[in-house]
Amino acid sequence: MKNKDIFIGIIVGLIANVFGLIFAIQIFGSSDDYMKVIKDAIANDFFGKLVAMGALLNLGAFFVFIKKRQDNRAMGVLIITVIVMLITFGFKFLS
Template identity: 85%
Template sequence: MTKKNKDIFIGIFVGLIANIFGLIFAIQIFGASDDYVKVVKNAIAENIFGKLVAIGALLNLGAFFVFIKKRQDHRAMGVLILTIIVMLITFGLKFLS
């Protein structure tokens, strides 16, 4: 595995972790219960889960700019790739539901 591919993979991993934490924060802020599973089930039933995921992806913005500031362009590219994947999943949830 080349350094470039490794850095892209690290960026994807950091973006995924940031997205998960962002989703948890979004559930904490907008959820009506402390039970995460219950909030996610309600969000899916009300067709707003995609919105929670999109709000959760906002933390990727911070990770992206940290990598750009440190001149770690390939890691920033990994975060961007994951953000685009999340966007496509969000669009799929919106239009297929």
């Protein structure tokens, strides 16, 4: 049961992060083509910022799970948030 709840939290975290990234692209992007905005973001070194803003929706999912006392699902969201943080640092320091 514990592993299933952590996996559900990871899936919710990924979905929240994708929707957050799409939302950030809609707000800060200069085109309706998502791939063009992502390529421009990578070329101009602000892709990490878009991903970090996308991860803000994970905050809401995390606190919903904490409020419902579903700690293992909150742990899954936290795991995916840390992975996104590491990827963001990778883009920042390796490019």
